[in-house]
Amino acid sequence: MKSFFEKYLHNSISLCVLLAFLINFIIESVSRRSALLGLDFLLDSPMTFFYNAFIIFATLSIAFIVKRRIFVYIMVSIFWLAIGITNGVILGFRTTPFTVTDLTLLESVMSIIPNYLTTTQMILAGAAAVIIIIALVLVFIFMPKHKQKISYKKSLLGLIVLAVSMVGITNLAISRNWVSTYFDNLNYAYNDYGFPYCFINTWLNTGISAPRGYSNKEILSIFTPEELADLTSVPTSTSGDKKTPNVLMLQLESFFDPTQLKEVTYSEEPVPNFEKLKENYSTGYLTVPVLGAGTANTEFEVLSGMRVRFFGPGEYPYKSVLRDESCETIGYDLKRLGYSTHAIHNHRGAFYGRNKVFSNLGFDTFTSLEYMNNVIKTPKNWAKDGVLTGEILSALQSTENRDFVYTISVQGHGQYPTGKVLENPDVIATGLREGIDANAFQYYLQQVHEMDIFIGELTDALEDFDEDTVLVMYGDHLPSLNLMSSDLVNNTVYQTQYVIWDNFGMKKEDKDLFSYQLSAEVLSRLGIHDGVLTKYHQNHKEDPNYLTNLKALQYDMLYGNNYIFGETNPFASTDLKMGVKDIKVEKVVEIGSKYYIKGQNFTPFSKISIDDKVLDTIFLGPTILGLLEEVDPDQVVNMKVSQVEKNNEILSTTE
Known part of the structure; x- marks a missing residue:
């Protein structure tokens, strides 16, 4: 050489x-x-x-x-x-x-x-x-x-x-x-x-660049004097006879109606519950910013009303500006109206840094996988969505006032296996285009069919719930299955569909939206007009400079001088509580040479700890944990219970 x-x-x-x-x-x-x-x-x-x-x-x-x-x-x-x-x-x-x-x-x-x-x-x-x-x-x-x-x-x-x-x-x-x-x-x-x-x-190329002529005058000129007066006034929850119900949002991982594929036939309806909801409740196409991945960016657009494509290419605001900055969201807007705010996700709490970022998005609680019991997994080891029904109801029942609950599902997550995994799938697809792997699609079809069963169970449970509730359901993006725009009846791979379900008789109004417009549209139908971006989307969607001014507002709120808020960010980070249920230690029991902790709401991710040192623990049930290693008897009094995610990060510890 x-x-x-x-x-x-x-x-x-x-x-x-x-x-x-x-x-x-x-x-x-x-x-x-x-x-x-x-x-x-x-x-x-x-x-x-x-x-x-x-x-x-x-x-x-x-x-x-x-x-x-x-x-x-x-x-x-x-x-x-x-x-x-x-x-x-x-x-x-x-x-x-x-x-x-x-x-x-x-x-x-x-x-x-x-x-x-x-x-x-x-x-x-x-x-x-x-x-x-x-x-x-x-x-x-x-x-x-x-x-x-x-x-x-x-x-x-x-x-x-x-x-x-x-x-x-x-x-x-x-x-x-x-x-x-x-x-x-x-x-x-x-x-x-x-x-x-x-x-x-x-x-x-990250963040949002300053708009030309950026100044206090230019930012305030985006709104009329009447709108500016409303933004600084004490919020009112309703106008006319509109309701102030619980507001639930359900972001469904990689979910879309498979019948949107051209020339593909199915042995039975793949998502009958979702189809029925589209027939009877407000629906439309939802244009999302990502395809096949990037859940957190669709999530961010829906929560904040901001457009991700104004940031750097491929940027995740959750991993950049939102690590240190709080941001106006539908959660903060509803908190001003007396709502409690909850996030739920049947996956790792630390994924995308949500256990830290959600405090900057206005959430009071965050229930992640580590705080759930009786979780069933898919063959690809993702949590199935059926567990979410009970978690959503627990969040609603945890307060006496109205609640905003934002739920992120995970069951439909890729990658989808190209080998045959399912022996007897519930729904069989035929007529797939060459280039779409049949086994991968069949696996995905089974997951999305089961997700539809979960949708039916959830709406049935909410129908019996004794509080007015609105539930917004949508897919975060299309699955990674080599789909092309020409495969779909709507001719674009950047659209999913949404449904706005309720249990108190809202009028059906079908409309196509962008994901950053969804929350403002829902609040408008409830007579809620508080919040800068909520008001902006509700009143200025038809303006010729709609996107230009939206970008200017995003820059001002996240990177600029907060002129729209009087030069001060009014959104204080919340003291985020992990899990809606209190995890409690009631007593330590010694049997033979072994120690056991009795308490409440333990999960398989509960670990006995002393001074933040996680000890070898066996989960014996929601009320009992066993210690599998020896400890100094003098330290037993310091035993606590920590929720520890799979990468050994401690999410919370009992007091």
Whole structure:
């Protein structure tokens, strides 16, 4: 290898050019799952291809200022190939590509890898990582150093010239439409503008940019003087004879009506309860910002009334600005009217950082999987949604006043197995287009059919509930099943459907909406008009500058000076309580040499702890836990019970 390098690859610039070209071709081929399609990208968009190769070349050029150039070439090449191949793998599980934001979700992703990969695959992946690390160590030790003396002044000057050139070439690429700064569709952008450029864009382009002419006067001018007066007045809950019922929202994971697929027939109605609800209650198409993944962003749009596409490409506000900033939501607006606010999710409480973010979205309680009993799992180890009926009723019964309950389901989550898993599915599909895996679709169909059974059980339970209640149900996005817009009767993969059910006789009004308009529409039908974005969506949807002003309001509320609120953010983070039911320790019992804790509302995630140290615990039932390790008898008095999620993060501890 040494002699080969010295004979053919001694020119660093030539080597970098060759490496950059090859790496970019491999990355684009992997993204498209075909070398021929990678070649097609090169031939169809040569300037875009070479611009992306130039980005890779620029990163390889740092080797010019070090002696161990081969090691740097290998490290940089591995970096690009690793993220490029990761993108290809991720596109096999979902339809949205790999972004820098996904790195911030690494802890959450690691926790659900067993849902996607077999134990053997995980072992092989771990072994491959170990081999790569060992190989890199050997390369660092044994690869030859650059023999010629390095002129650091010339090398640094060259890097500065390269950096300036990068700025100039990027501006040229944008002006010639080789690439774009606006990604209306992240998946299409990666295909059109290349992986390196788009991936870096998801790192550098975050947040919301300040609107032109941003000022107190410009922000306030969005509303009329009468609207501004209403925004600063004491809120009123109703107008006329409208109701102030409990407001429930149910976000259904990957849920849509399978009969929306053209030319596919079914042995029986896949979602009969949802179909019946659409016939009798308000419904319509709901345009969502994501496809196949990105639950948290649809969730954020519905809760806040904000548009995710104003943020950086691929950005999750839950993992960026909302970690530190509170934000106006339907929850905060209803709290001002005396509502209690609850979130429920039959998955990990720490997923997407919800156990922290929800306090910035106005929730009083958050009941996650760790606070639930009698959870049944799917063959892919996701919690089934049937458990949510009891949890929703518990939230409603936990207070005497009206409640806002936001529930996020998980049963329909991918990845869907391509091997046959179900022997006797309830519904059988025929007529699927080539390219849609029949086993994966059949598995999904079974889950969505069971989710529909849950919808029926929930509405039946709420029909008997003795309080006025409105329930809004919708899918967060279409499933990752290689669906195309041409497959659907509505001709777009960015729409699901919603239903507004109630138990007190609301008028049926069908309307198509965007997910960031849904909450304002529901509140409008209840005669509730409080909240900046609620009022904005209700009164200004037809304005010619509707989206421009919405973006300005979002910037002002999250990144600007809060002019719309009198230059002060009025939304204090809540003291979020995990679980709506109190977990209580009643007494510690010693039997033989073993200790047991008796109490209330324990779950399989309940662990005995001392001074935040989690001890080996066995769950014996909702009222008793057993300690499986020895402790100092003097420390028994300090025993508490902690709810511990699967990554060993403590979500809460009894007092």
